[in-house]
Amino acid sequence: QVQLVESGGGLVQPGGSLRLSCAASGSIFSISTMGWYRQAPGKQRELVAAISSGGSANYVDSVKGRFTISRDNAKNTVYLQMNGLKPEDTAVYYCYADTSYLRRYWGQGTQVTVSS
Numbered sequence: 568q569v570q571l572v573e574s575g576g577g578l579v580q581p582g583g584s585l586r587l588s589c590a591a592s593g594s595i596f597s598i599s600t601m602g603w604y605r606q607a608p609g610k611q612r613e614l615v616a617a618i619s620s621g622g623s624a625n626y627v628d629s630v631k632g633r634f635t636i637s638r639d640n641a642k643n644t645v646y647l648q649m650n651g652l653k654p655e656d657t658a659v660y661y662c663y664a665d666t667s668y669l670r671r672y673w674g675q676g677t678q679v680t681v682s683s
Contacts, residue, residue, distance in 0.1 A: 568594040569672040574635055576677030583681070587647040589662030589674050597666040601645040605658035605679075615660070616647060629655075650665055650683050652681045 575587040602617030615671035618624045624636050635648040645662060656662060662674040 569664055569666060571664055571672055572672035573662050573674040573677040576660065576679045580678045580683050581653060581681055583652050584650045585652065587660055587677060587680060589645045591643040591664055595643045597668060598664045599667060600665045603647050603662050605660045607658040636671055654681050657681050
């Protein structure tokens with residue numbers, strides 16, 4: 568019922584910036600919280616950031632002060648602005664959307680590589 572399309576990943580040098588976007592379509596009025604997970608090879612999936620429909624945001628400690636999550640409800644899009652990127656931020660980033668009918672939908676994933 569909800570489709571999520573991610574964009575914005577790529578290769579960036581340490582200290583650089585990148586902005587990820589995730590656009591939702593379908594039953595968008597059912598969406599409550601949206602956010603981002605990431606998963607690197609050999610590591611567990613990690614919740615990076617989440618934001619409620621009202622704009623309340625939470626972050627994993629390792630990205631606080633560097634990443635900013637935001638959403639544009641008119642565009643049905645959630646963003647992740649990533650500044651001061653570090654090699655340990657390298658991962659596939661997945662956006663998600665939680666719905667009022669108790670299902671979580673996932674984006675296709677976008678690769679973020681931080682390397683010199």
